[in-house]
Each structure stands twice: as C-alpha cells, then as structure tokens.
Amino acid sequence: MGSLLLVLVLVTCFVGLSAWQVDRAQHKNDVTDSAGVDELKDFNDVMDAQAPMPGILADQRVSLSGHWIPDAQVVIPGRVQDGDSGYWVVTMFAPDGAHLGEGVKVADAEKKTIAIPVVRGFATDEDTAMNSEARDGQVELTARIGPIEGPVEGNDLPDGQVHTVSTSQIINLFPDLLTYSGFLIPETADGAAASVGTDGLEQVPTTTTRDEGGFDLQSAVYALEWIIFAAMALYMWFQLLRDDYVRRRLGEDSQDSEKRVEYVVVKPAGDATIDPEVMSGLTGLPAHRHGGKKPGKNTGKKPESNNTDTSTTGGNSA
Structure with a gap:
C-alpha cells in the first residue's frame, strides 16, 4: 500500500506536468506577449554594439534614427514571402548615438562606424535585389529586433550574396564597421532617404521572425514524455x-509439498535384502523378478509315490 501511494503521487505529478506542457503548447506566445516586446523602446537603451543580445530582446519594438551605409549591403537568396521565393536586401544602418557594450574594447574603435543590418525589402527578381540602393540622408525607423542567424559558407553564391543574416559574416565583408548581435526588420521608415520597400522591393513583414501562434511541437513532445513516465511508474x-x-505463492506451495511427502521403507534396518513385494510395488514388475516365489508353484511338499509294495504281492510260498 505504501508503494501504491507513492506511485499515485508520482502519476499525479507526471499527469499535471503533461497538462502544463499541453497548455504551454497551445499558448506559447503568452510569455512573449507578457515580456513587453510590443512596447516601443529606444534602440540605444536596449542594444549595445559588440555585445551579446539577450534572448528576451527578440521581437522587441524599437525606434531609432540614423543613416544608411549604401556601400555596405548584401543580398540573401532563398527567402520566401507570401509563397514566393526570392531575395532579401540587407543594408547596414548607422544609428545615431550608438555605443559599445559596457567593458567592450575594440582596437581602433574610433575609426570604425557602428552599424546594424536592416532588411530593406524583398524581391523575387535577382537583378532587382542586386541593383537596389539605399539613399543618403537622415532616416527614422520603427522596427523589430530579429535574432541573428548562424553563418553559412557561401562560396557557391555570386559576389554580394550570403546565405544568412550573420553579423559575423557580414562584418568580414566590411571590416571598417562594428555591429550588433541582431538585425532589424522595419515597421515604418520616415524621411526622404527611407528606402524601405522602394525601387521594386516589397517590405518584409515584421512577423517574419516572430512566432505568431499555433501548436508548439516541442512542448507537445514533452507532454507525451510525461504521460510515458506516468505509465512506466504504474x-x-x-x-x-x-x-x-508469485513469491508468496511459491512459498505456500513449498510448505504444502513438505506436508504431502510420503516415505516408503524399502529395506528395514539390518536386513541384507529388499523385500521382493516392496520392490514389485515400486517397479511394477512381478515379485519373482526380484527374487520372490513364482505364483502357483508349491515347493514345500514332496509328491506321493505311485509304486506298490511288491514284496507282499509277489506270491505266497506254499
């Protein structure tokens, strides 16, 4: 009963954890929404150059002003928008008031420009993407911060194209720049040099890097695992x-068998031979096969003689 009580407690905990994972799978965006990512914040208050970006800043709305660096631009193939495959045009943007992270020291930092990659638009045509240029001038942006992507070798691509929005890879192309561990997808762009969604480019939705809902498969798998743990406990x-x-039954059977044991005395103590009748009962063979008497044979009586006394009948002497 003690083990049953413990198992019931474990099963209850496992089922509860499974239900929590299911709820999390269905409402996986609640944490993001509660983190205040929709609140508009100043870019320089939340982002530091040359410093890691906390994961909580992913999808954060920010406002900033600055200018484009038209010569620092890459095109990223293999992007999909509204079911169409095409290219992202990513241009480096120098924010006003940008600063390095606390304690970060970079050689010749005063000679370099701090800039962040900004997705200016999408095009299905490669020539349109490659020939698009940002304008010079002041720009004010409202954007969301996108988590940086991992670098992918791009030797198979034409010059000016890379596979991912990887700041480490982009900076290798433009060594005179310092950058951030993230990129921006603009919501709005104001000013004569806005250059977002212009010159044949379509503006990229800010929900591109966001998780807008649905069922979280990872949480669903965790929920299934907790159910398996509960079944294993039972x-x-x-x-x-x-x-x-089974152990108790085996113990009872051994005790009963000891009570039912029957002993057969085959040979009394002191006797040199075994009683043939006893051996017959054990082997099933006739007793005479074990040295006993054959049935029907009487060896204790002598047969009567049939001879007559001729001495008295042989004749009388005259």
Missing part, C-alpha cells in the same frame, strides 16, 4: 506487485 508498481504475489 507498470513498475504492477511488476513489483506481481513478483511479490
């Missing part, structure tokens, strides 16, 4: 119960 308790039952 199975292990059943196995222990069955083993105990």
Whole structure:
C-alpha cells in the first residue's frame, strides 16, 4: 500500500506536468506577449554594439534614427514571402548615438562606424535585389529586433550574396564597421532617404521572425514524455506487485509439498535384502523378478509315490 501511494503521487505529478506542457503548447506566445516586446523602446537603451543580445530582446519594438551605409549591403537568396521565393536586401544602418557594450574594447574603435543590418525589402527578381540602393540622408525607423542567424559558407553564391543574416559574416565583408548581435526588420521608415520597400522591393513583414501562434511541437513532445513516465511508474508498481504475489505463492506451495511427502521403507534396518513385494510395488514388475516365489508353484511338499509294495504281492510260498 505504501508503494501504491507513492506511485499515485508520482502519476499525479507526471499527469499535471503533461497538462502544463499541453497548455504551454497551445499558448506559447503568452510569455512573449507578457515580456513587453510590443512596447516601443529606444534602440540605444536596449542594444549595445559588440555585445551579446539577450534572448528576451527578440521581437522587441524599437525606434531609432540614423543613416544608411549604401556601400555596405548584401543580398540573401532563398527567402520566401507570401509563397514566393526570392531575395532579401540587407543594408547596414548607422544609428545615431550608438555605443559599445559596457567593458567592450575594440582596437581602433574610433575609426570604425557602428552599424546594424536592416532588411530593406524583398524581391523575387535577382537583378532587382542586386541593383537596389539605399539613399543618403537622415532616416527614422520603427522596427523589430530579429535574432541573428548562424553563418553559412557561401562560396557557391555570386559576389554580394550570403546565405544568412550573420553579423559575423557580414562584418568580414566590411571590416571598417562594428555591429550588433541582431538585425532589424522595419515597421515604418520616415524621411526622404527611407528606402524601405522602394525601387521594386516589397517590405518584409515584421512577423517574419516572430512566432505568431499555433501548436508548439516541442512542448507537445514533452507532454507525451510525461504521460510515458506516468505509465512506466504504474507498470513498475504492477511488476513489483506481481513478483511479490508469485513469491508468496511459491512459498505456500513449498510448505504444502513438505506436508504431502510420503516415505516408503524399502529395506528395514539390518536386513541384507529388499523385500521382493516392496520392490514389485515400486517397479511394477512381478515379485519373482526380484527374487520372490513364482505364483502357483508349491515347493514345500514332496509328491506321493505311485509304486506298490511288491514284496507282499509277489506270491505266497506254499
């Protein structure tokens, strides 16, 4: 009963955790929404150059002003928008008031410009993407911060194209720049040099890097695992119960068998031979096969003689 109580407690905990994972799978955006990512914040208050970006800043709305660096631009193939495959045009943007992270020291930092990659638009045509240029001038942006992508070798691509928005890879192309561990997808761009969604480019939705809902497969798998753990706990308790039952039954059977043991005296103490009748009962063979008497044969009486006394009948002497 103690083990059953423990198993029931474990099963209750496992089922509760599974239900929590299911709820999380259905409402996976609640944490993001509660983190205040929709609140508009100043870019320089939340982002530091040359410093890691906290994951909580992913999808954060920010406002900033600055100018484009038209010569620092890359095109990223393999992007999909509204079901169409095409290219992102990513141009480096120098924010006003940009600063390095606390404690970060970079050689010749005063000779370099701090800039962040900004997705200016999408095009299905490669020539349109490659020939698009940002304008010179002041720009004010409202954007969302996108988590940086991992670098991918791009030797198979034409000059000016890379596979991902990787700041480490982009900076290798433009060594005179310092950058951030993230990129921006503009919501709005104001000013004569806005250059977002212009010259044949379509503006990229800010929901591109956001998780807008649906069912979280990872949380669903975790929920299934907790159910499996609960089933395993019940199975292990059943196995222990069955083993105990079998052990008890075996103990009772051995005691009963000891009570039913019958002993047969084959040879009394001091006798040199075994009683043929006893051996017959054990082997099933006739007793005479074990040295006993054959049935129907009487060896204790002598047969009567049929000879007559001729001495008295042979004749009388005259």
